[in-house]
Amino acid sequence: METSSARGRAFAAQKPTFLNVLGDLWDPQSNPNGVVNLGLAENTLMHAEMTEFINTDLQIDAHALTYGDGFSGSHRLKKAICQFVNRCFSPWTVLCPFDLAITSGVSNALECCAWALADAGDHILVGRPYFNAFKTIFGTRPGIELVEITFGTTDPFSMAAVDEYERAYAEAKANGLHVKALLLCSPHNPLGRCYSEDVLKKYMKFCSRNGLHLISDEIYALSIWENPRISDATGFKSILSLNIKEFMDPSMVHVVWGLSKDFGSTGLRIGCLISPCNRLLLEAVEGISLYNFPSSVADQIASSLLVDEKFLEQYVSTNRDRLAESYQFATDFLGSHSIPYVECNAAFFIWMNLGAAMKDRTATDKDILTRLRDTKVYIAPGTVYAAEQSGWFRMVFAHPPHVLQEGLSRMIRAIESERL
Template sequence: MASLLSNRGQENLAGLEIPWRFAPPASKRYNKVSNPSGLISFATAENAGVQEELERYVAENVRIPAAAFFYRYSTLGGPLFPAAMASFMNEHFNPFIPVEGNQILVASGITGILNMLAFSLGDPGDAVLVSSPIYGRFELDFSNEARLRIVYARMEGLDSFEEGVVERFEEAIKEAEASGTRIKALMISNPSNPLGICYPRETLRKIMAFCQNHRIHLISDEVYGLSVFDTGNPDAMSFTSVLSFDTTGLIDDELLHVLYGMSKDFGAAGLRLGCLITRSVPVYRACTAIGRFHNPSGPSIAIGTAILEDRAFHTSFLARCRSRLSNAYKVTTGALEKANIPYRKGGNAGLFVYVNLSAWLPDAGMSGQDREFALAQHLVDHGVFLHPGEEHCEEAGWFRLAFASLGDEELTEGLRRLTSALDSLA
């Protein structure tokens, strides 16, 4: 009997069955009162603890106008939000050339932006080049609809923040071309997801020159750009946006694209507001041609615009967010160090730490992936969830631990469960 689904539909359906691909549903999650035996999940990078403040601000300061119920108010961001975001970025991202509202395209989240970029920059079978480890869901963002692939450059022990990373990219692009795969773009996450480290300025310069030399697009995901906090480490790298460069003679405007939104720094993932910042008119227009599938809602645009236009509020709000992240990071790393659990040092950004649980992996006779799956199941049996293999680290045993997604009590309990689960394997 013929399938009721297209080949695409069947492939996407099969993707739902990939082991450990998705975080546990809300019905299985921990709640101190209603579900104390539920799972505590460190899988989702959300900036918790600020939503009640956002709720109060919106209730007291935001009016949803009647116009917000028309299409035109929010189509591709509407007339107000892009201008407010441009002003915000000009203040906080230090662009060499000020960003203008007509260079910002708004969609229902960065996932939607990546989907539009995938359709606009490549054809099925083309690829996007990345280093590892990196956020694993980029695979879905580029492949589920547009059918672009992700090519992971082999780092072989090299730190992806070193200037020598471009040599690994050179090797990867040659191998891809030799196999008949066209690399259409290189993507970085700055600050890094999952490492929480910012790219040095000179490495960014080298990466831009590499993209210019190969005439491929550079997509810089800077959604954690203002979630850089104090860790007490004076050597921690500060955030540098690619927008801050004088790109004359370095990379053409047509090849440089930045992603930002309100999901991480603002703790407002539910607003579903993601932005593409680009000076490339062809890329901008190609994305607008399919933007009707990804438009944000009018109420979200009204709320987001109000927050961005209220400089006093968002300045103090972001400072409080950074203070909370700093405290949660210190609680998390303190617990990890007390339990002798290694983690990637040097991080000072984002909502997570990258922990090395390789010492607790089971029988070395299994594949690296199966060993991670087995350890993940052991953690679930002890009431805590970490995604195995999600960031495509070349060494087995590394897991992203999203500490900012939990309140203080839940974070403490989750770290206790993690430590207890690993102690039981000693």
Template sequence: MTQPTDTILSRRAQDASTAGSKNLMWDVLNNLWCPLTNPDGYVNVGVAENVLMHDQFLSFINTKLDLPAKYLTYNDGGSGSLRLKRALSQFLNRYLHPAIPLNPRHLIVTNGVSSAIEHVSWAFTDPGEGILLGKPYYGTFIPDMSLRPGATVISVNFGDCDPFSIEAVDRYEEALLAFQQTTNRKVKALMLCHPHNPLGRCYPRDVIIKMMHLCQKYNLHLISDEIYALSVWKNTVDDQLHPPVEFESALSIDLNGIIDPRLVHVLWGMSKDFGANGLRLGVIISQSNSDLHQALKGISLYSYASGVSDHLTSLLLEDSDFTDEYIRRNRDKLSESYTCAVQYIRGHNIEYAQGCNAAFFLWVNLGKKYCQLHPGGNIEDVSDKVMQVLLRKKVFLASGDLFGSEHPGWFRIVFSQPREYLNEALRRITDALALKD
């Protein structure tokens, strides 16, 4: 039988296949370094995972988990059990300090925050309509918002302007107007990552308020992805070019006179603050938009969190003594790991972005260091060149190219690893930069 020459996949499936084939991360995760069992594997400091508290988390799970039979059923439906929503409301009320206390009616549970991002993109935009996203950005925001929902992500350039400043809000407006004038399509939302991935900083309260005013002016939804909200720690080593800003949730702002509350939405999940990417549990918080809740109820079957995840998260968040101690120790460990990574980077005279006090990231200019070590070379794409030498040394970082970096040569190091592992990664990075063609 002759084979058809045309693909049997839809165009959107072809696009997804092409995007997936370029993702090196899955190859890395299937060949991870272990000094005893796989010494030739990759040292991975490119994926946003926090493994510093896995022992404590597993100890809780293995002593507490006793699954009732109802979690083998559909339970309370696709948007999460009532018990879980109560536990989430009580927990997030304690830590996010919302101006209006959360209750279960405000929450839609999903199987991870990626699903939550896709859902709000689908709900707020028709195909081709825009969502504003400042550079640099978490790279997977792009497919989350565009691959299946069909939204157009409008990346916002800041140039020499600090992206966390009041002045930066004007750049969002400029990008909005340019998009609408050139495409004749609407912009429907502004996406924040707060605390920020990859820069590890928090947006000041007055900046968030100005963004809310901008959203009110153009009737945009403000989506604040606060997945790193509790991973905020003390920075003891930087020179404070940008003094760290304490985290304040968008929920903590009294919206009266600022923005229609139907336009404000917050996302959170278990992946980062509790080091549980594999648990697949996220939540959309929308306190005043009943239409959104009704729309997402209809598609919640496609982002159904498992009964095991639902039950385990309920158990965890109901135990305030455990969660308080867990968060405190996690913050201390993140601060220590950041200090370790910065001291090493400084010791090798590598430029990095200062002012971090949140999340797991060190934003470093490896391209500049590579050029200093290899003067006179004709390097057309320094980011690509650095990635090549990193992979030769079997160390995986995320390139700034994937984050829409406005400047070449920047990379993201994930420092939330045990000390031995982090030291091995840092050593391989500097060894890679010294490699010659």
């Protein structure tokens, strides 16, 4: 007799493989034979500064032990996020607390978009490669499907890339699919680049012509650094900083951001959905806020952090310097071992071609992943990000040099017996 439902069994089959990694993390002293984690999108470079701030500043009051001001964030945090976004994202129109909802992480905020903007069976456009959890976020519970855009030789961040969306949308519509939105990730996961202002405007015009919502995932907004090898690389520009009404209906534009990446705090679970011109969307989020309720303790930490302008300025500057240093360290290592990679200037990722470093060019991503597991280093294969070609892997470099040295050395050991 079955002891769970059909959907329960389906969920069990979707258990993330990285959970096994978290249970056996490498530590040079306490667990030298553990797994070096260069796969999960975490920034550990500023953990000392963050923990010092939290342990010094945290003042919990009785309000944190209650339901507070409701299930979608405290009044204090909403004001703090507005102050922060108004300062760092340069929105065209100043944000106020009524323009957003707080959720327990950005994944939660995106899922709220899925619930409130589309119905089960609807579709959302997203370009390849893309963050693997998008498929889970939109699909597992809300039942929304992704229409994947393939670019081939077209630069995914170019004006010409929008034409690929046009073709994919027309094909989807011809096949009877109901497309409701376009999802952008800028800065991009896993490619580590940003969309230019002109490209963002073209995307808005595309959405306007076709009556589509535009969801902009800006979770890596402040994780930009200087890469001297691409000094002309596009920097981050929030969609909020543009005069949206010139290009599309502002009620169809929605932005998500949170503390997980820019502040190396995946465990705090604080995200937000910003939609200044769509009151009904935010009310819908309120309607399911019981399931997205962030911790009141995390709420208070985030509130204190985001209004401390002196700490923020120093933190962001130091974080960018360390990201640049770790990126340089990792790419120098890859270059010295003739492993191709794509230059970038944003987020935490190096998109590298391990397949090209294999003597056996028929080796699949699964074959390479098996070798990496044997040497106990976790690096995510491009197949889970809908990569257009095999052999590509996403490596997270936002770690101190000693961690990168250990992980990259294990990676080389994993493939060296097959090297040319």
